[in-house]
Amino acid sequence: MLQIKQLTITHKKDLRVIVKDFSLVLNPGDKAVLIGEEGNGKSTLLKWIYNPELIEGYTETQGERICTGEHPGYLPQELPAEEKEKTVYEYFCGEDAFGLQTPRELTHLAGQLKLPPDFFYRDQKMDTLSGGEKVKAQMARLLMARPTILLLDEPSNDIDIETLEWLEKLIMEALQPVLFISHDEMLIERTANMVIHIEQLKRKTESRCSIAKTGYRQYAKNRAEQLASQEQRALGERREEKKRQEKFRRIEQAVNHDLNSMTRQNPHGGYLLKKKMKAVKSLEKRYEREALDRTEIPETEDAIFFKLGEAVKMPAGKTVLEFSLDRLLTPVSGEEEPRLLAEHLFLRIKGGERVCITGKNGAGKTTLLKQMAEQLLSRTDVRACYMPQNYEDLLEPDRTPVDFLSETGDKEETTRIRTYLGSMKYTVDEMNAPMSELSGGQKAKVLLLKMSLSGADVLILDEPTRNFSPLSGPVIRAILRQYRGAILSISHDRKYIEEVCTAVYQLTPGGLVRMETEKQQCDRNGQD
Template identity: 30%
Template sequence: MIRVENVSKQNSHRLLFIEASATLQKQEKVGLVGPNGAGKTTLFRLLNKEEQPDEGQIAVERGITIGYFSQDVGEMAGRSAVAEVMDGAGPVSLVAADLRELEAAMTDPERADDLDRILDRYGEVQARYEELDGYSLEGRAREVLAGLGFSQEMMDSDVGVLSGGWKMRVALARILLMRPDVMLLDEPSNHLDLESLIWLEQFLKGYDGALLMTSHDRAFMNRIINKVIEIDGGTLTTYSGDYEFYEQQRALNEKQQQAQYERQQAMLAKEIKFIERFKARASHAAQVQSRVKKLEKIDRVEPPRRRQTVAFEFQPAPRSGDDVVSLKNVHKRYGSRSIYEGFDFVVRRKERWCVMGVNGAGKSTLLKLVAEAAAPDEGTVALGSSVKMGYFAQHAMEVLEGDRTVFQFLEDSFPQAGQGSLRTLAGCFGFSGDDAEKKCRVLSGGEKARLVMAKMLYDPPNFLVLDEPTNHLDMATKEMLIEALSSYEGTMLFVSHDRHFLAALSNRVLELTPDGIHKYGGGYLEYVARTGHEAPGLRT
């Protein structure tokens, strides 16, 4: 369907692709992977004809429809969410627009003399609309929006009042409703909660077109894709299989290439040693010349390109008392909506509670109550003795001073720390090299989140309260965070939509449902095994 043929592309002074080639065939579901800045979004723009290659070509089969979801959704306002989604449904939305125009023309007194022609045209367009299943369009649009977490009220409200994250979901719903021959999805899992993520996973599994997607959620990607295209060092390398297979195969390839490189280096050293030893002897001149020519003809094996990964280790946190936080008879309402009524909950030292529940169940509210960012209407929330709490939420980024650089922010936070350790800390959270000199005001939302987390974890509290800590983290940073938190000896209470994060770090589950609040010993994997579903209200 789509062929990338010997494409080279340069942005500013950065060479992104060097004679890169790959294919996307019918019904293939492909994961596009590579380090940040490797050119994933540029490749999407090339495939969508928003940019042109400097050399080579992108060949697309005639008549193929392409739907592209990017993180830049543009302005949306003046229409309901459902109308916005229906407007992006491809050919059927154009036919629907024709119908609306003809319906207006039929009631226009100034066009009464032309009514017969308008009626004939209306019959033709209506037949085409029926052929495209247009009369079920609104129902299908609402079904997609519901799957992505919209209530009926939100579907019918002006999309302009929605937050950026919800507008992203509207833009994604437009592509899903369109069902093009090829979907290009750049980070579709961002801004989704666990329930919406699992719904999207099932939708994409059942989608019969070709799919090319990026995602920082490895579990999400692994369950959908059957092929991986890796961007690294300007080339595209294809692996058949899911993400897990790709990781294993890439590691094996690296190991084999390293062994081949080392064998060749040993052989070269031996030949060079012979040449150096005998080059001055006339009796060995022919042998020396023969070996020099042999070395000139050898194709040199390159060592494998190793992606730079930096490990992060916690400093030991001070020990807290055995009871870390206690909620007694807590009531909390927002307007007429009751979130908690007589809620009792205790978190004990070294417990790692993940909090699960559908949108509006009270997950973030619980974390705010514990962190004293919100007060209960009735009841008490009490921290235990010697508890040093670290609270991470998306609004935490507001504390960053705009004119300070990333590194200055860390220096201000830890004036006694050495520059080397702070540079290592910055590198762990994605601010290596020149990125550490960026001013805080130009950072993206994801970069701000990483910086706030870096500050919190450098001098670790003994009680971490984390609301969606993995939002915007790439896979490498997420893996580093999981590894670091695995050895953390404090207590955790957290909300996350990332199943890999949930499975790796939780040892207790608090499930908030309309039927009541349920507590499970054991972590997320035990919860799934016992309940038979991956999130409240969903069946596997």
């Protein structure tokens, strides 16, 4: 069992309260998902639960953590820098339990994660693995240690659909408590039986944390109904209050008028009017007391808002990309010989198409997308923008969001950029913070905003939704679905594939194979 009592976490730099008086009990069988907008402190909370020392450098904390006799296992959002230069074998040797695994156990674990049996002994550097392979390696090492509590920060990031389904099964069948952060709505809907919702209200000056022992869909439904009911009740009370106040003012004005005109001529009548005025004042005080008890208008974190490609006009028949490649090889890495990933590749994209490439981890999707991006970015008849899987490929760690988005640096442009960043839920401090201090979701927002400001008519997106919360995800999908240009993307996000993409291809060793989405299958079956 894990117990947290009255935890308050305050950021040292801007004194922002991440959580206040937060208490939680996790029992065996609990599968709790931690949700909230990007940059709200979900990862900070998860780190504290695993080891409070991990956040001592940038936070002040008060509260109690009780996990006596427990052995928590923690999956960080990103592979620690000191681990990236190790070989795969060296990385696993860093876990004592690795040496205790039998060949049969390692083969079984590799099979579960869809990894080759020799994966654990590779001399390949961890940093050269695909994003999905890195996550799988971390999950494998974590499971070897047999933790009694699972703390998972974005375990669904970068892994292929087949492994996502394995992860869902792992979480659902886990006997130990599981607390996880994920941006994969489908995984959350299928696995979570408890929702912990962190919100930053009033321009991130006030923290609120809600805990519901229910599934995510039910939580979202209940929350929407409760907020709508509370808002309706609050607005109704204010309308009634306004009517009472107007009636009260009319009575007060009438009594004042009569009092002024009658006091000298009719002392007895003036006395009665004064008594009436006293009753009016008493009524006013009663109304004031009632106003203190009225229902508050519910305050929630607003969803992000931005527009993408409103001015884009691309003819539907225009050939945006016609790409062919005989052999796709792994990038050159040190002395390692390039490996053949796929061959006989061909892809044609027309204006208005929204294409997604899927495939197993390590199949070469990002390598392929980079080559396609080079071709598109060099073209003069289209305006292409690229969002890489690794944001640091484009974002310099010392630059601020305002600097990155500025073209001229003039005052008018800076004001406009700050307004746009505000619509993406950035505080003033975050607008001026170096990129290295921002969360993955905040970095993703900056890149999307850059695309919006550039007027791009072709978007090249490597896992575009992976760092957006389940609260922002629907907004991002709706914006991309309405985009009038062409989209070339890689994704394992099943909701993105279903709701946004008009064509899906799977990268296989033999080339790109056109796939049907679940919606297309249903449409076809309905016609049959």
